[in-house]
Amino acid sequence: MKKLLLFALVIASQSFYAQTSVVKKPEYVILVNNEISTMAQVEKYGAEGYVKSMNKGVSEKERDELAKKFGDKIGDREFIFKIELYTEQEKLENDKKAKVQAIQFKKIAEPKNEFILNVEDKAKDFTLKLIDGKEVKLSDLKGKVVLVNFWATWCAPCLMELYDIPAKIITPNKDKDFVFLAISIGEKEAVVQKKVEKLRKDGIDFNFGLDPNSKIWNEYAKGSIPKSFIIDKEGVIKFESMGNTPNNLENMAAEIEKLLAK
Missing domain, CATH: 3.40.30.10 (Glutaredoxin)
Known part of the structure; x- marks a missing residue:
């Protein structure tokens, strides 16, 4: 479920730049069991506990194979999300495992600070x-x-x-x-x-x-x-x-x- 939340968030004067043209923004393509799906459907699968794995991005070769199947609906490989679902039997086994893990884990991990420099620090020169x-x-x-x-x-x-x-x-x-x-x-x-x-x-x-x-x-x-x-x-x-x-x-x-x- 945590991964699903992160996934949802993702689906959201100097010479150093010279921005003048209109930007053509790409769109994410979501594949569930190798078929194009929607974020709404993914959220439904997630709520029901069917999401087995989620992978962001594919190889260039895999992207080309998908383009053969889906045509222009497939864009750049970085914007392709592949989601695999549990079978009914796998879901039953995973639900049992999740209950055991819920009992074992009593402490919630502290969020990690990934910033070396923080607000009000002097910026390191480079x-x-x-x-x-x-x-x-x-x-x-x-x-x-x-x-x-x-x-x-x-x-x-x-x-x-x-x-x-x-x-x-x-x-x-x-x-x-x-x-x-x-x-x-x-x-x-x-x-x-x-x-x-x-x-x-x-x-x-x-x-x-x-x-x-x-x-x-x-x-x-x-x-x-x-x-x-x-x-x-x-x-x-x-x-x-x-x-x-x-x-x-x-x-x-x-x-x-x-x-x-x-």
């Missing part, structure tokens, strides 16, 4: 190589509000967030003292470049940054992505977020507006 070959140093951006967003090409929630950032963050702050740094972590430049070409065709036109060895990432956070940090004009972290959750970008936009007004 030099970021941009995908066009230029470099930018964070400390050189003093006097500007900076949004640092950590993402990866394989991360569907990251990509969905990137599709929403132009309208909600970049366009409202164009020609203001604001800089957006989208930093890909742990991936080779060629891999990022290939994904960026696809994003630009869809209207996502940022000058992406590269952190192939996760050096910058390891100074700021750990665990899951996307993660974002808003840094004020004095280089202090004022806001941080994890995941692409409802109202997340709206909250970021409000914080940026507040900091720019100072």
Whole structure:
């Protein structure tokens, strides 16, 4: 059930960017036992205890096979969710096991803090190589509000967030003292470049940054992505977020507006 909740949440002025085109946002495709389904149906299966496994993303080969079967309904492989259901016999056995586990587990695990730097901490300085070959140093951006967003090409929630950032963050702050740094972590430049070409065709036109060895990432956070940090004009972290959750970008936009007004 916890996984199902997380799944539902997922289904939700500088030269560093040059966003002018209309964004063509992709849609998630949900496959239940290899047949296209809906989120409403998945929620029903989840409530009844039939969800056996959920996997986000498929291989390129598997995506191509699905496209042969379903045609244009199948988009990029990162946005495909595969869900497997229990058979009736498996469900009975799993229900018994779940009752035993419920008795055994009496303590609720404390949520893990995946942030190394926190609100009111001084942002760690870094030099970021941009995908066009230029470099930018964070400390050189003093006097500007900076949004640092950590993402990866394989991360569907990251990509969905990137599709929403132009309208909600970049366009409202164009020609203001604001800089957006989208930093890909742990991936080779060629891999990022290939994904960026696809994003630009869809209207996502940022000058992406590269952190192939996760050096910058390891100074700021750990665990899951996307993660974002808003840094004020004095280089202090004022806001941080994890995941692409409802109202997340709206909250970021409000914080940026507040900091720019100072």
